[in-house]
Amino acid sequence: MTEKIAYYPGCTAKSYAKYMDLTAREVMKKFDIELVELTRWTCCGTFFGLAEDNLTSQLAPMRNMIRTREDGFTDLTTTCSMCYNTLKRANILIQNDEEKASRLNAFMYEEEDYEGDVRVWHLLELLLEKVDIAGIAKKIVNPLKGLKVAPYYGCTLLRPKEVTIDKNPEKPTILSDLIFALGAEAVETPYMTECCGSYLTVKDKHLVADRTNRIIGSAARREADLLVVSCPLCQFNLDRRQKEARELNSALPEIPVVYFTQLMALALGVDVKELGFHEHYVDPTPVLRKRKLLGTPMKVPVKVKK
Amino acid sequence: MVNDPYPDYMRESIKIVEKTREKRLKVTMDHCSPDEIDDVLNNYHPDFIKAQKASLRFGVSKGEVVPLEVAKIIETKSVLDPKKVDLNKIDFVVDLLIIGGGGAGANAALWAIKNGVKAENILIATKLRMGDSNTTMAQGGIQAAVREVDSPAIHYLDAIGGGHYENDPPLTRRLVRDAPLLLQWYEKLGMMFDKFDDGTMDAIHGGGTSRKRMHFAKDFTGAEIMKTLRDEVFNKEIPIIEFSPAVELIKDDKGQVAGAVLLNLDSKEYITVKAKATVVTTGGFGRLHIQGFPTSNHYGATFDGCVMGYRAGAPLKLMKSVQYHPTGAAFPEQIVGLLVTEKVRGKGAQVLNKNGEQFCFPLETRDVEASLIIRECGGRNNGLVTPSGQPGLWLDSPLIDQIHGEGTIAKNFAAMVRQFERFGVNMIEDPILIYPTLHYQNGGLAIDENTATAVKNLYAAGEVCGGTHGSNRLMGNSLLEISVFGRAAGITTAKSIPKVSLGKLTLDHITKYNALCDEHKVKNPPSPILFPDYSRQEHKDRIIPTNFLV
Amino acid sequence: MDKTTTEVTYEKVKIIVANTEFEVPSNLTIMKAFEYLGWRLDRGVGCRGGFCGACSTIYRLKGDHKLYTGLACATKVEDGMIVAQIPISPANKKLYDIESLKAVPNTMLEFYPEIARCISCNTCTKACPMDIEVMDYVQAALRGDIALAATLSFDCIMCGLCATRCPAEITQFNVGVLARRLYGRYIQPEYKQMTKRVKEIEKGKYDAELEKLMKTDKKGLAKLYAERVREKA
Numbered sequence A: 001m002t003e004k005i006a007y008y009p010g011c012t013a014k015s016y017a018k019y020m021d022l023t024a025r026e027v028m029k030k031f032d033i034e035l036v037e038l039t040r041w042t043c044c045g046t047f048f049g050l051a052e053d054n055l056t057s058q059l060a061p062m063r064n065m066i067r068t069r070e071d072g073f074t075d076l077t078t079t080c081s082m083c084y085n086t087l088k089r090a091n092i093l094i095q096n097d098e099e100k101a102s103r104l105n106a107f108m109y110e111e112e113d114y115e116g117d118v119r120v121w122h123l124l125e126l127l128l129e130k131v132d133i134a135g136i137a138k139k140i141v142n143p144l145k146g147l148k149v150a151p152y153y154g155c156t157l158l159r160p161k162e163v164t165i166d167k168n169p170e171k172p173t174i175l176s177d178l179i180f181a182l183g184a185e186a187v188e189t190p191y192m193t194e195c196c197g198s199y200l201t202v203k204d205k206h207l208v209a210d211r212t213n214r215i216i217g218s219a220a221r222r223e224a225d226l227l228v229v230s231c232p233l234c235q236f237n238l239d240r241r242q243k244e245a246r247e248l249n250s251a252l253p254e255i256p257v258v259y260f261t262q263l264m265a266l267a268l269g270v271d272v273k274e275l276g277f278h279e280h281y282v283d284p285t286p287v288l289r290k291r292k293l294l295g296t297p298m299k300v301p302v303k304v305k306k
Numbered sequence B: 001m002v003n004d005p006y007p008d009y010m011r012e013s014i015k016i017v018e019k020t021r022e023k024r025l026k027v028t029m030d031h032c033s034p035d036e037i038d039d040v041l042n043n044y045h046p047d048f049i050k051a052q053k054a055s056l057r058f059g060v061s062k063g064e065v066v067p068l069e070v071a072k073i074i075e076t077k078s079v080l081d082p083k084k085v086d087l088n089k090i091d092f093v094v095d096l097l098i099i100g101g102g103g104a105g106a107n108a109a110l111w112a113i114k115n116g117v118k119a120e121n122i123l124i125a126t127k128l129r130m131g132d133s134n135t136t137m138a139q140g141g142i143q144a145a146v147r148e149v150d151s152p153a154i155h156y157l158d159a160i161g162g163g164h165y166e167n168d169p170p171l172t173r174r175l176v177r178d179a180p181l182l183l184q185w186y187e188k189l190g191m192m193f194d195k196f197d198d199g200t201m202d203a204i205h206g207g208g209t210s211r212k213r214m215h216f217a218k219d220f221t222g223a224e225i226m227k228t229l230r231d232e233v234f235n236k237e238i239p240i241i242e243f244s245p246a247v248e249l250i251k252d253d254k255g256q257v258a259g260a261v262l263l264n265l266d267s268k269e270y271i272t273v274k275a276k277a278t279v280v281t282t283g284g285f286g287r288l289h290i291q292g293f294p295t296s297n298h299y300g301a302t303f304d305g306c307v308m309g310y311r312a313g314a315p316l317k318l319m320k321s322v323q324y325h326p327t328g329a330a331f332p333e334q335i336v337g338l339l340v341t342e343k344v345r346g347k348g349a350q351v352l353n354k355n356g357e358q359f360c361f362p363l364e365t366r367d368v369e370a371s372l373i374i375r376e377c378g379g380r381n382n383g384l385v386t387p388s389g390q391p392g393l394w395l396d397s398p399l400i401d402q403i404h405g406e407g408t409i410a411k412n413f414a415a416m417v418r419q420f421e422r423f424g425v426n427m428i429e430d431p432i433l434i435y436p437t438l439h440y441q442n443g444g445l446a447i448d449e450n451t452a453t454a455v456k457n458l459y460a461a462g463e464v465c466g467g468t469h470g471s472n473r474l475m476g477n478s479l480l481e482i483s484v485f486g487r488a489a490g491i492t493t494a495k496s497i498p499k500v501s502l503g504k505l506t507l508d509h510i511t512k513y514n515a516l517c518d519e520h521k522v523k524n525p526p527s528p529i530l531f532p533d534y535s536r537q538e539h540k541d542r543i544i545p546t547n548f549l550v
Numbered sequence C: 001m002d003k004t005t006t007e008v009t010y011e012k013v014k015i016i017v018a019n020t021e022f023e024v025p026s027n028l029t030i031m032k033a034f035e036y037l038g039w040r041l042d043r044g045v046g047c048r049g050g051f052c053g054a055c056s057t058i059y060r061l062k063g064d065h066k067l068y069t070g071l072a073c074a075t076k077v078e079d080g081m082i083v084a085q086i087p088i089s090p091a092n093k094k095l096y097d098i099e100s101l102k103a104v105p106n107t108m109l110e111f112y113p114e115i116a117r118c119i120s121c122n123t124c125t126k127a128c129p130m131d132i133e134v135m136d137y138v139q140a141a142l143r144g145d146i147a148l149a150a151t152l153s154f155d156c157i158m159c160g161l162c163a164t165r166c167p168a169e170i171t172q173f174n175v176g177v178l179a180r181r182l183y184g185r186y187i188q189p190e191y192k193q194m195t196k197r198v199k200e201i202e203k204g205k206y207d208a209e210l211e212k213l214m215k216t217d218k219k220g221l222a223k224l225y226a227e228r229v230r231e232k233a
Helices: A018-030 A056-070 A081-096 A098-107 A123-130 A132-138 A174-181 A205-221 A232-240 A242-248 A260-268 A285-290 B008-024 B034-044 B068-074 B103-114 B152-162 B169-189 B221-235 B304-311 B366-379 B398-404 B408-412 B414-421 B477-499 B508-519 C030-036 C106-111 C113-117 C123-127 C134-142 C146-152 C161-165 C172-187 C192-202 C207-215 C218-227
Strands: A003-007 A033-037 A075-078 A119-122 A148-151 A226-229 A257-259 B053-055 B065-067 B092-099 B122-125 B246-252 B257-263 B270-280 B322-329 B391-395 B432-441 B444-446 B458-460 C012-017 C020-025 C056-060 C068-071 C081-085
Touching: A018 A033, A018 A257, A018 A260, A056 A075, A056 A081, A056 A098, A075 A081, A075 A123, A081 A098, A081 A119, A081 A232, A119 A123, A123 A132, A123 A174, A132 A174, A148 A174, A174 A260, A205 A226, A205 A232, A205 A242, A226 A232, A226 A260, A232 A242, A232 A257, A257 A260, B008 B391, B008 B398, B034 B366, B053 B068, B065 B068, B068 B304, B092 B103, B092 B257, B092 B477, B103 B122, B103 B221, B103 B477, B122 B270, B152 B169, B152 C207, B152 C218, B169 B221, B169 B477, B169 C172, B169 C192, B169 C207, B221 B477, B221 C172, B246 B270, B246 B304, B246 B508, B270 B304, B270 B477, B304 B444, B304 B458, B304 B508, B322 B366, B366 B391, B366 B432, B398 B408, B408 B414, B458 B477, C012 C030, C020 C030, C056 C161, C106 C113, C106 C134, C106 C146, C106 C172, C113 C134, C123 C134, C123 C161, C134 C146, C134 C172, C146 C172, C161 C172
Parallel strands: A003 A033, A003 A075, A075 A119, A148 A226, A226 A257, B092 B122, B092 B270, B270 B458, C012 C081
Antiparallel strands: B053 B065, B246 B257, B257 B270, B322 B432, B391 B432, C012 C020, C056 C068, C056 C081
16 A cells, blocks of 8 residues: 655755656655645745744744644655755754743644654655665666766765764765665765755855865766765755856866656656756766666656756 | 524524525526516616606706715815915826726726836826725626627627616727727736636626626636736836825816816825826715615725716716615625625525525626515515614525535635625525625716717726616626726827827816806715715714814 | 614723724724724725725734734724724835746746745734735745745735734735736636637627627617527526
């Protein structure tokens, strides 16, 4: 029977990262898990210009947990690392700080009280727990043979340690495990847990370009075909900022940056109309063709926006 | 039931209504025959009570039969003393002055711009805020013969028959012919009409329609139109002067209209506007409470435009005829008079007497349906009377969900459900009590199909005009009217403005009109009244007059 | 509706306006209570039917710390109610040409970047007299879900109470109107039959028929009118 789990897409999943969202839903279906989008949801709470005091900034994540309960769920998952991080940290605060929790509940008097009883999962974590690596490997129909994939974790999946989805946040292996399960080769780099520059991309794109240059450069030196990420902001920075990074380092090769859900969809042969590669700055299709990984059952539009 | 809003005797009657519901579900009453229609109108329609009418004794439409309340504010002096106005000092000089910030005014401004008038050369003067109007309140829909099975000719016939053949043919033609053009423009502006997945707009019947051509945006059709038009007026940066109603038109020595005198409601000072074209879009007269009826109208619907126009020499027509909407709320008391849109009957709710019986076809034209309801209450004594003395009949709203499925009322009539809910009545479960409410001014300023009045440079559009609907307007033809004729006014004035040359400004017509009033020894308070007065006599008696203007 | 203020048969309650206590019948709305007191209104009054948003009112109730919001025309007086009106909510509406816009996720943020300041406090929703999920539509706009923002905000009467209460200083009602226009213009499909009908009208297809009807006398019209077949409901 299909298991249902509450799903929090996150704002970018409705726009910039819509292919992360679409592929996540399809991938999970392969494992008989249905991602049920919350009936009502708000921003996870990470993107506030106003909320300087830390209690106010907990309203949004807490409200999403309340919505999860309203929809009759006890577990909530999301694909976006940043959303995961924000939701999870708020949940931990509510679980551990009774006084703050009661102040938050008092402020939100129009909602049911919430005491931290929703379990927040990152989708990767959920996959490993509910399906496990062997279960994933079993469903692969289109093994990504010969593809060299550099895992990139960034910060928010791993830090602070209370929220980490990997037992060893200093040297995580979850993504590499997944990459192996998909039949590809993992190319780990020393930069895989470094910050991408995050929201500074708005204020100072050259700072982010510098980070991108190091992260992409490091993967290139190890001859990676592409980078795999779990966060729309990391994806944006590492993909789009390659243009500015090349101004710093003209020798920097183009390396595509894809979501783990896109890669999984490719390997699982899920029936999706498109994987969204045409929306990437660096188009992943040439390298995938080179490795003979494209063809049926996927149709990949050739239109590339640059 | 805890806190039942209905008193016991009304609850008893509701129980009878519930008992007969199942049986009534598939039974629709027949239309009235033409003879029955004549009979019920003559005996029960308020328009046919002679004692409630007067003939105008002077002015350009001398002899025109009007309701007493209208005579009282037409046959009187102006609130403005012409001697006090300095016409040598003009506050605003514009090409186009639009008096009234409702749907017709907004359309006139936007279409004038589309036809070459510069936004900065327009001024919209409005009594309250931009958009405060009956347009905003129109819930039901807008007619337009768009569907394959329909045509402007069929629409014409529906409108002219419904209007008892008293319509002005060129006006009705323009109304029906331009209807799809306006609806398409609204679609392009981004109004959210109810549509099917393929883009086809949903359309239903209204009273007196032979084709389903009422298009709607839930039960917020007028609000959706007005919100969008206002947004567009703001986008075009059209100058607006709010809380500044016009009190009289200005003319020139050639007898042309040349602008208006406005009243600043805060400082109470007058403001002079000189304009090459003046469009009156002030709406109707619901707030005159003709024959003591409650009204569905906006607070500002006080006949100002007709009063000003009449003094400036523009004739009135069809003033004998008033539209009473068959279904105004009769209970609870806080919302008496508020419109219960015809769409409720369109979707299947039946009108019932206190015994839970149908007594007529629920979608006769408005005048006939209203008369039938008045007859059932007063004439046949089959109505209920609320604790505050308001008669009423049941409108069996729960039938709608029974016919179309649960949730239909909540989805289609959100505004109304909320309206009743605020005062404890649940129209999804219980029927609601209704009685005719004063709804629309059928008569008004006479215009041609390009919105020109008989006075040069004076134009009018919307409810302020008479003739388009004859002596009875069909549902959905008033949102259409403000659209079609608002647009027409914009196009016409854009053409006329370059040819206008104004002479010396004057308010002599007011002086002369005031003299006529003296001649006829009128004792009515001055007009336009601008707002209805709901204060009680005990307060009026104690007022200390200050040097504030009125 | 409110032809005259009701004769006093209802028990009286006290309301407080500007630190002054007034006795009014308990069955009145706030607006009618003002008129009962002899006040002639020209601010904070409009359609009197809950459609125009002119009579935004804030009030507190006896022994209750909460600040309530409502429409004066649709809120009944209560004993001990302290009332003030906010007839207009100042706002900087952004100007745009609807024809040159695109219904893409970023459009909302581009015009109203302050929506990103929303902290999901839900004060706007609590303030809305139309029971709209205001926070939800602002959040939908933030993530570029124009369709959801449009449908959720549809009943908005633009009274501005949400905006006056918002700690992030968003003018929600303007965000809503932009979302609805984008939705109506670009997301709802075009009504093709209407485009066809407009072309027919512009080509004069119905002119002759209308001309003929205009020349038909009353008797002839009455015959045609009586012979009409009403399309089934």
